[in-house]
Amino acid sequence: MTMTKLKQRSLLGLKELSKEEIESILDRAAYWENHPVKVHTAMQGKFAANMFFENSTRTRFSFEVAEKRLGAEVLNFSAAVSSVQKGESIYDTVRTLESMGIDVGIIRLKPIGVLAELATRIKVPLINAGDGNNEHPTQALLDMYTMRKHFGQLKGLTVTIVGDVLHSRVARSNLWALQKFGVNVNFCSPPNMQAPELNASYVSMNDALKSDVVMMLRVQLERHESGMLSSAENYREHYGLTADRASKLAKHAIIMHPAPINRNVEIDDELVEHPQSRIFPQMENGVPIRMAVIERALS
Known part of the structure; x- marks a missing residue:
């Protein structure tokens, strides 16, 4: 996949995203919200890795529900119990999961600037689940x-x-x-x-x-x-x-x-x-929004 195509499918932030692109995500979320079937086959056979290098409950669960509703296989990774604690770099961890065949990576991390750098070196689309005090798209x-x-x-x-x-x-x-x-x-x-x-x-x-x-x-x-x-x-x-x-x-x-x-x-x-x-409706709306974002990354 070309870097341009990869960049279009990743979601690193909203600062650089056009109004039209944002609108299409909102519209697609409305489609998923109004879709009566709870679990779909849209992403069957695809692997999504939730890589949380910073604690989160709501965001991680919301992404996980969205992934499972799309029919994806979900891998959860928590830095607190990983090799990152032993000194492995964030890049090495993400690169390891990429080499195991994931199709999309959802990442939350504390240091600013690391995500943008990762996106230039990893060959799967990445979704920002919160990076430092930079963005939470x-x-x-x-x-x-x-x-x-x-x-x-x-x-x-x-x-x-x-x-x-x-x-x-x-x-x-x-x-x-x-x-x-x-x-x-x-x-x-x-x-x-x-x-x-x-x-x-x-x-x-x-x-x-x-x-x-x-x-x-x-x-x-x-x-x-x-x-x-x-x-x-x-x-x-x-x-x-x-x-x-x-x-x-x-x-x-x-x-x-x-x-x-x-x-x-x-x-x-x-x-x-x-x-x-x-x-609470905001939290509810997080699932269709994340379904739209994951689908965009994998399609």
């Missing part, structure tokens, strides 16, 4: 799919992403993809969690509540030690979506969150399954 695709399903179209919407933008790959993928569709994307963050290089507009929490979509990011409690947050209570008070703040949302507005959720930190417990919340 399938998360942004399922977010867009959820918005499009609710509002009918994306153009003209105002979406505000609230939280630790600096460390968020979800914020980046959403920003880059949504802007291609004429969406007004704002961020709302404490000053030490902003990412100035993204050239996005920052709004206050009060202004965030005027949006069509309020997307809360997970507070990465593991970063607390570095003094980024004085306390979870303090964060909730200034940047959390509390029941009181949610009561100010427009009736048509929706609440989103990529999960995992810290209840009563970035979002109050009672709002997680509020009528305006789309948090």
Whole structure:
């Protein structure tokens, strides 16, 4: 397979993907969502390897369900129990699985830039399941799919992403993809969690509540030690979506969150399954989106 063809079938990020290409993935996901048969033979005889060099529960299971629904053979690989712990490089691990005959590799890793480098050296399509704080394309695709399903179209919407933008790959993928569709994307963050290089507009929490979509990011409690947050209570008070703040949302507005959720930190417990919340439907939409992405990689 030529490198060009391989690049077209891989999904490394949404920054470089055209609006048309993104749209075709969303449309194909709608096809899979409305397909009544649970397990298909579309990818029978194909091997998909989930290579997670960073922990994940939701994303890995969502990919696995998508692969199995397409009829693919699934190989799960977790770095915590692998030779990578013994010093093998990520490249060697991926190259090993490639030489065993996999047809597509789904990869999550911490270091930035490694995935782009791997993609130039591995001869099977690769799908980014989250790399560092760079991109998380399938998360942004399922977010867009959820918005499009609710509002009918994306153009003209105002979406505000609230939280630790600096460390968020979800914020980046959403920003880059949504802007291609004429969406007004704002961020709302404490000053030490902003990412100035993204050239996005920052709004206050009060202004965030005027949006069509309020997307809360997970507070990465593991970063607390570095003094980024004085306390979870303090964060909730200034940047959390509390029941009181949610009561100010427009009736048509929706609440989103990529999960995992810290209840009563970035979002109050009672709002997680509020009528305006789309948090669990987002997770549901992850399966057809990932089916569309895997099918695109293998077809």
